[in-house]
Amino acid sequence: MDVSSLPISASQRGKLISAGYASLSSISSLSPSRLALDLKISENEAVEILKVASGRSGGQDKIESGSCAIVNGAQTAWDMLHEEEYSKCITTSCSNLDEILGGGIHCKEVTEIGGVPGIGKTQLGIQLAVNVQIPADYGGLGGKAVYIDTEGSFMVERVLQIAEACAQDMLEYNALLQRDSQACLVDTQPKSFLDNIFYFRVCTYTEQIAVINYLEKFLSEHTDVKVVIVDSITFHFRQDFEDMALRTRLLSGMALKLMKLAKKFNLAVVLLNQVTTKFKEGSFQLTLALGDSWAHAATNRIILYWNGNERHAFIDKSPSLPSASSPYTVTGRGIRNSTSNCKRVKLM
């Protein structure tokens, strides 16, 4: 009911309050020309303000129709459970990793993957960008990918390599099931995989925020995009940021926008993060970068680490999965299951 809770700019708000309009009811019955005269703004601006205000006060009316929605647009948990059962995950091509993830990377969720340099974050990102394109006949989503590169680590030759391996795997699968080749036409040209990855290169943090703001429009035009990968989300926010409070605000705003995109367009958002050291309980520990407030921004968090000579992934945060870890390797064909080098069975 208060003008201060309208999403308008600070200067417009200031003008409204100094002209005496402090509540929504006082401006709801005004005409745009009257408002423009009172506030000394253009009539277009006045129309905008009144549109926002009427959008808000529309909710004040009682629900006359028989719909018993407590809150408009809400869903019951039962409906959501059924929706979840039918949704597919993006496989990571490593069955151990898929197992601990409950099938793969889930849609409608923001997953943050962090690790030390060289552990395979970009490789995992590229693998997901290729795997999202696996057609529905082979258990994939058959969608496209958006790859936002902040570090410049996206190598097209590597994507081609992984795409070739994926196409080969699909052909083998085809042969194994002896499917009729006409029934499932799969475009096994690796180059077609490249066609379906939309690549954005950003060089500053303002560009990064601008791309994420633009994504809403982009995704409503390209509705078959099923994964958005940001590699990495930290790079531009770590150096030369003097105002930490501003950084927190920008990051939390960005996190909310990404959550909204994930939910609205039913896609998976994967954020790759770097690590930093933190002095905690008397020792230096490795934690993900961007601080404590960013830790709450993602729905799921996976930490990649070295265990001896093997790469492992650990589920750090998830609303429905238990904490678990699994090994994986990075091969010439992409991310795969790790095979132990040891021929003898180790007695534990």
Add this chain to the structure above:
Amino acid sequence: MAPLEDLERDYPIIDSNFRMFCASHGIFTDTDFLLHDLSALEAFARQDYAPDKLEQGIKQMISIIESGQRPWLNGVELLEDSQLNKCTLSTGCEGIDILLQGGLREGHVTELVGPSCSGKTQICLKSASHVARNSLGKVVYFDTGNSFSPKRVAQFLSLLSDPSATQTNKAVERDMSSIVCHSVFDIFTLLDMLRQLMNNLRSQISFQVRMLIIDSLSSLIAPVLGGGGAHGHALMATAGFLLKEIAHESNLCVVVTNHMVAGEAGMLKPALGESWKSIPHVRLLLSGKYSATGTRITILKHPYLVCPSQKKLLMSILQYWHPLRMKASGKSADFVVL
């Protein structure tokens, strides 16, 4: 505060004559009316050529203003209201229920503060499923981080129900249909939804909402807080007061989660700052990662329970297949919930 012209629509006695009379005394809005000396105004009205209409107008204005106020209550009425209408809802975690002497109280805004991965969302999901199962009411869940997991709720519900009952699936369906979830991604939408909820609860009594969970409120406020303006703080305070009003009027239990930020000397402190501290009725601090050994819950603030440092509780959720059970160990002040 509305200008007087707007009031003419609903109260025709506030006609142009009356408004001209008020304007001659510098009164243009109802705020001006309140600030003016009413007895002097009435004296002027009596000297006017149409005294009755003006006096009626003044009386109407006074009644309009008074109807916008809340009625006075005395202590006995408040106590009766608290005993009859505001019961305690069990959270499903025995440890918390014992710590809070019964559970979460209707009419209170309870805040769960904790670092990342300390179990806040898990407690919210567990309480939602428990309230949906045991009370005859609905749970409204506002989710800001897409972390409402229906799978997890179904797990909690199937663990709660009697294994011998044949109607398990139907019971789970009925309970899950009483949990209503909505995703909210900015503070303005949240304020809208809360007002809509308040209006709906006032007008239609059949809804029977028992619990409102917002997970997490701090991620909605963080983008607007700070930055040199007080607007963020104003929005936070508005949200807080709206939640308290909903909790008191509609006898709901409101649960809100908050995260932690770095404070002095490397210690963590709750986010949202000093001005938020006074807004929730009950503040519970969860510390440490949840694990097999348990998480500590401490009461930071409570209206009537004492919060000494000894009254800590070890509590653990999780273990995927194990329900929340409790085991007493040693002295009475320490409980380990497995």
